[in-house]
Amino acid sequence: MTTELLQIHPSELRFVFELKKQSSCLIQLGNKIDQYIAFKVKTTSPKKYCVRPNIGVIKPNEKCDFTVTMQAQRTAPPDMNCKDKFLIISTVVPFGITEDDITSDMFAKDTGKYIEEKKLKVVLISPPSSPVLLPVNGDVKQDQSNQINGLKDRVLSGIENIPPPLRVSAEVNGLEPALDTREDKTDVDFVLSHAENVGDMNPAKDDVQLNLAKGCEELESRLCMMDSKLREVRAPEFRLSIMNAEVTMMKLNEEKRANIKEKDLLKNELEVLKRKRNAKVQAGFPLLFVCMVAMVGVAVGYYLHP
Template structure:
């Protein structure tokens, strides 16, 4: 059992931007603090709710690794935005040169004599930043300070009294004055429509949250692509190992086949020799019997 910390994990908790019917992702950074190969495995209390890419791997000494946790789109918002889901990251020391293809579940078994380091990460849900909302106060709309200041600067005719820029040409000033006169004339004839359009302008939501959401979506897409690339790399490495093993097995099979051919040839030769020996023995026996018969006949009948 070691007293040193194997892995340093950042962040200490998983923060997800929670929006109904939308996925959310969080990236975790792992640093190997030891001078040995360390294998890690990620577990969660809700495996159907989250997708971890990759969920296991091996980190070389003093190197880093990243994995992405993707929360699937949810249809129901949890009460008070509280989540009880947790993640467990197990790590242990493995022999030098161990690859991901050689990893097994027995490496993280607690009943073994190995030291298993465990770290827990809790899940925190964050609500998306909402746009400024006009709250009713005594029947009137409560406006932001900058909007109140702009309303004070409006002239009774309904045209905004916004000072022109300091550095403008004379032609621009003439065009601006003509444009203001046309606006004044139109608003005098359509006072009701002008008020309605003014209220619409006041209630236009801020577009900055939309930009933030778009930026978050692009970040999520980037993280998903990055996680897919890491998965493809691991699969390619596993495929290369498998190809090497198949080549080695093929060479062994060819060698065994050659040995069997040689043994078969030797057996055939032995069988042929036995057949030759078996075919010549009766002829010799017949010759000897004939010779003995001739000699006996000669002596018996001289």
């Protein structure tokens, strides 16, 4: 078979690599022929990646997507060069087959079927650097910190009728300020409140949040592995249950046929009995009629010839 079965886009897996963060990549498979195609995805590092779904069926001239998630990594590979590989195996399957009917025997090369294999390499991309991005664990944005610094400069320089630093401290201690402007009070309170919030940050909370994030990532990776294992185990069990159901249906059909035959035999026997009884009744009537005719004839003869 010279025609390619699947069209894969993109031709490589690109992940935005960041330490202690997950990254996902979407791959699209397109069926290029007019038959059903079953596919299966394998990787050289199954504990490092989670594939959903790792098996599937693509109808003629249709497309199917699967997502590959790279688990959070604690260390970066040297020179951002990843040697992991992915293998997409595909083959032609009978019309109307479903994902639950797929087994590993369908992709065996010793069966004589045409098996197509395509390899995809993994490419790691550095995250784009942006000064407006939020730091980890919800710290203050850079533009917000710049706003705070600008307000502090305004307070210290006395612009827009803001009192000097000594008068600000006096206002905080309960003394009467030199100028009673609402706008100035709002700016000073804004600066002081943000300065207190920045100073009261507790690094222990960051550690707790980091531990919680790690726990969630580990749970998600375990769920992915369990999901993939269940998909592989579910297909044989489902086929076995279908076979058991078919055997049960065959037995029930045989019992139904046997009951119908018995019912027909009983009907035939009943009809034979009815016919015999009717025959006996019909056979008795002519004899009685002959006797009656004979008696009438004797009586008539007696009266005619005394």
